[in-house]
Amino acid sequence: MGSTPSTPSTSPTPSTPPKPECVSVLADKQVKEGQGVTLQCEANTGEVTAKWEKNGHRLECVEGKHTRSQSGTAFSLTIKNTAKEDEGNYTINLQNDSGSASCSAMVIVELNEWRTAQRTQDPMIKTLKNFDISNSEVRELRFLLHGPVGAGKSSTINTIKTIFDGHQFINCLAASDLSGESFTTKYQRLSVGSSPFAFYDVMGLEKDQKQDKRKQPKGVHSDDIINALKGHIPNDYEFIPEQPMSEDNVNYISDPTLNDKIHCLVSVIAADKVTLMEDDVIQKMKTIRAGASKLGIPQLVFMTRVDKVCKMTQNDLTKIYQSKKIKEKMEECSIRLGVPMNCIFPLKNYHEETNMNEKLNCLMLEAFTQAVHSAHEYVKNVSHKKKNVE
């Protein structure tokens, strides 16, 4: 027989629990709208109080939707029948007398597709390459890209050239992400292979520095963009920020033909920068858009850098029209610029990758095809009006 354990002579002191630690942390989850999702983690001890947060605020648990549970040292949160409101950053805080620990994860809800996307590039490339302008007066359709500094204007042109050439177009026109000033300073015409399309790249728009006399004015003047739309600015013109082109400038094209004019204005905005865009810059963009409207020039918005705002889209570009984040950014562009949603195209440019990507190409091709149709409508309308007057 073994010895019986001796009973302690004093009553037991309540032992302090170990300081909480996460043995395994919550993992990011992607879930289809309407389906359920469970977040779970494991702690080193079950002697804790667990509190859940969503986007930094206490989670308001809804009966039949959220279920929190603890089994020993395992903690979980189940969300049933997910909707777009359930997307967010979830955190679990574990606390006891010895301390606390926490971990977080993102829940991304794949919405039902709210816009359909083409998945094959060849038919779109073929149509664009064989495009015929039904106005003999116009040799090429001209697109002007404007927008804030670093929005991705030059990269968008590089991307379209890459798609048409079938190989990477060296991105020598694009700026480093860190530069705060416009990298493009000239009015530059860029052709796309042998297609009847030409792009005009301009200096970025910047906030006015007038209030601060020590600072030099920077960025293109909005009057110069309107001059460019009207066809008064020659190729390779070097913009002077505080001095828009005037009629007495030797380079001024005083009698532009329809061929010299811009046929579609593309406003370029970076998805990850739209929230921080200065009101001053927005105002300049609105002034330019109003100028274009007065001239009857069609306008679209290309929202670049979508990979910077949505992980799901970064991982798989075909999910772009299922992303809540992308939709929110488009809505923000729509409200800030006063443009309808169906004129906004979310895009990703080639910037660090060296391989061609058909998903990226398809998004850009759809947006560009829309720009081509709008520009074509414009030149057809102008020539009809002219014929009616004659």
Ligand SMILES: Nc1nc2c(ncn2[C@@H]2O[C@H](COP(=O)(O)OP(=O)(O)OP(=O)(O)O)[C@@H](O)[C@H]2O)c(=O)[nH]1
């Ligand atoms: N991640 C990511 N980066 C991008 C994308 N498009 C452009 N960039 C990067 O953003 C930075 C600015 O792009 P640019 O094309 O030079 O912008 P810009 O509008 O021409 O700028 P300025 O000429 O200086 O006014 C560069 O570092 C690009 O590589 C994109 O879709 N995704």
Ligand SMILES: [Mg+2]
């Ligand atoms: Mg540029």
